[in-house]
Amino acid sequence: MTVGHFERTFHEICPESPAAPPERSAVRPATFPSxxxxxxxxxxxxxxxxxxxxxxxxxxxxxxxxxxxxxxxxxxxxxxxxxxxxxxxxxxxxxxxxxxxxxxxxxxxxxxxxxxxxxxxxxxxxxxxxxxxxxxxxxxxxxxxxxxxxxxxxxxxxxxxxxxxxxxxxxxxxxxxxxxxxxxxxxxxxxxxxxxxxxxxxxxxxxxxHPRFGYRGAMLDVARHFFAVPHVLRFIDHLARYKLNHLHLHLTDDQGWRIAVDSWPRLTSVGAATEVDGGPGGHYTKEQYAEIVAYAAARHVTVVPEIDLPGHTNAALTAYGELAPDRVAPPEYIGTDVGFSTVAVDSERTYRFVDDVLGEVAALTPGRYLHIGGDEAFALDTADYARFMNRVQRIVTGHGKRVLGWHQIAVAEHSAGRVLQYWGTTEEDQTVAAAVRAGAKLLLSPGNRSYLDMKYSAATPLGKDWAGLVEVRDAYDWDPGSYLAGVPAEAVLGVEAPLWTETVRTIGDVEFMTFPRLPAIAELGWSPVQARDWADFRLRLAGQGVRWSTAGITFHRSPEVPWAGVPVVPEPRPGGSSSTATGADTAPASSGPGNPGGV
Missing domain, CATH: 3.30.379.10 (Chitobiase/beta-hexosaminidase domain 2-like)
Structure with missing residues (x-):
């Protein structure tokens, strides 16, 4: 999850071919050169x-x-x-x-x-x-x-x-x-x-x-800055290209609510009208969300919707003040601070709201998981937070789904089949390890390894640096199966690369922060440990750069990779830290998914 300050972090028929030779432990025969x-x-x-x-x-x-x-x-x-x-x-x-x-x-x-x-x-x-x-x-x-x-x-x-x-x-x-x-x-x-x-x-x-892990994904934050359906479909094609099979959509946050809920219509008529820096916002109708889900399914990508609770809820509270602790609607929020908002955890009206929202989203979502957020709830003490999350978890399972949440939900009681998404920057968390021993699975998204919104270097015109600077080798050189102390490899469901969009406004911005780090995370999720080697990966990655340029995909020309051809690099906007993508190979912000088979 995003944080304002590091110190506040608590995270798939013809004649038979010749018989295949016996399985080997290496990706290539020893006689074939790397x-x-x-x-x-x-x-x-x-x-x-x-x-x-x-x-x-x-x-x-x-x-x-x-x-x-x-x-x-x-x-x-x-x-x-x-x-x-x-x-x-x-x-x-x-x-x-x-x-x-x-x-x-x-x-x-x-x-x-x-x-x-x-x-x-x-x-x-x-x-x-x-x-x-x-x-x-x-x-x-x-x-x-x-x-x-x-x-x-x-x-x-x-x-x-x-x-x-x-x-x-x-x-x-x-x-x-x-x-x-x-x-x-x-x-x-x-x-x-x-x-x-x-x-x-x-x-x-x-x-x-065949893949190492069953869950291989990326997250797109459409709450801080809203991205229209064609841009989400383009992002899905990027995932499919590298055999990723889950798209996590961060649909709600303080700055905007992005999914229509019939039983609570002001969530979109009021709560969707803002975004970071005061842009127009926007939301997906149920028909548009269904289009995203179907497009993803055709590419064997499962959509995981996130309704962030109990914090990151200012947009919902602006629409329905009775959900706030003081029952007063707060003003719209277009900044990037975190941790200040919460729903009223002592109100039955809140639990009716949660049940209605999760029920409608579950009905639209064929995948098994509902992501309930759970991070940065700084306005609640641990006891109130745990009681709230216990009840929310039961609501999720009551709608036939499994719980997925940021790793702070580890303090709540175990829910059968639940998954904790670890976004910390340390390799030890005793609370998370205890939850895993109780039966939880772990999805790895360490902020200093997999967060696509982290700057590549101090000069990167986009992104943040609270988790450090994350170049492509940083994203590649770690092992999800052994990353967190006390968590065995068999308890690791997979990996996910989140992209938060406080500084990311356009599809060109999305691509610049995604490439080349997304393929690194994809290889961690797919390839056997013995097949991975940085010296070999950087050369294979260099060849992908030519493909991206040919397809009009914006990417960061990492100095760690021997690229060929001319890259597409965003230029800083005057007076701001974000960018617009420029160059002959740029995918313009208004472009769609390109061709029917992907980009």
Missing amino acids: RSTLATSPDTPRLTDVLPAPARVEPAAGVEFVLTPGTTIRTTPGPEAGAVGRYLADLLRRPTGYPLPVVTAGQSDVPGGISLLLTGDEAATTGAPGRPGTAAAGTASRTGTAPAGADSAEGYHLETTATAVVVRARTAAGLFYGVQTLRQLLPAKIESARRQSGPWVIPGGTISD
Whole structure:
């Protein structure tokens, strides 16, 4: 969570391919050179360039698949695989100019192509890699063992030969993540919104991959500064690119209330009309929120809505003064201080409000978690705070959801399935460790490692520095599984990178603070520990910079990374600490998600 001062902090069917070799403990065979020993060339991706680093990579020297105007995308019968196939086709059609028809596996006799196949229902595809003694081309098999990686709920197995690319997975999410890997194996110009010349070459070999943690996310604060639906959708595409599967939306705070609640209409008619520095604010209608949820779900991202309680509630109190401790509506607030507001925890009217709000938000949200905030409630003593949070937790479970909250809720009684989000800057918290021993899970978001609103350096025109300066190596060089003393790796649900927006006004600002740190957090959440190496990561990250520039994504040119090409850097606004993004590759503040397959 954000704080005004550091000292106040209390924080997922074709002929079978050759049998996969046994699992190895390393990401690459010992005989294959690390990416860090190879020359970086954005025009010739290698299997070892992928980010996040896969669990296992087996390059095939001298083997390439070339995408052509006659390439077909085949998918397992059914809507889930078909949707992933159409997503891939949308990604590739604009830059290549190729038709790339999406067909059901077995319905075309054209050899080769790209196959996206759900294991257990492997429709054979003519021209795909075959295994001696197994199902012949043109037949289907349901009896084969899924390749390594494809048997995980979010894992996949990708194999590229000179004649075909085959992605296999147990779930549509796994297929989708295989497509994100395939995207990175094509030249960087595949990210262009305009038609480009080929060749479109994919390096040969196999990748078997699956995530380390089940929760891999980022948070966007739309309360301090409001971001319209197209900008949220663009942010979702950034998450999907790096196999992140949760979007945490910070929907309410002192400066604004951003989600419509029918039973309390003044929350938006009054409470949504402000933001930091006096901007116009705004809110999402229920239909707009549903659009965000559906767009995210199509990219296998789960939305986690946050209604921050009992503090960070000035906007709600301005709309409904009877919720305030003195029953008097406070004035609107457009500053950035924290900890001064609270709802009346001794009033039944407050609990009716909480029940109504969480009930309506829960009904709109298919994901399992409701985030109830819980941080920086400095206006309450510990006993009142704990009693309030105990009751709020029961309201959450009463609506069929699990509790997620900032780690200060550790003082409340245990609620089955609850998750504490740790945002502290120290590696020890006895209260949190005790809550974990009682059954809580932990989501890691240490402020001095994962907070995307922290400045990169003292000269960064955006952001804050209460948790320190956070360069890309700081975001990368830590282990979520062993970070907090007394919390075993099996109790860690995953990682999340929060972006608070006190100084962030535009989508260009969002991207500048997000990149390149978000891919670092994504690799922590996805890749096995033994696959991670800073020297190798910085070179793989450098290759991503060319892709971002091609896609019009603003990013920070970290001096720790050997970037190629020209970056897009925000320029300071006159008289302020925020920025507008400028440059030929800038995604303007009014731009939408770009192309249907993401940005």
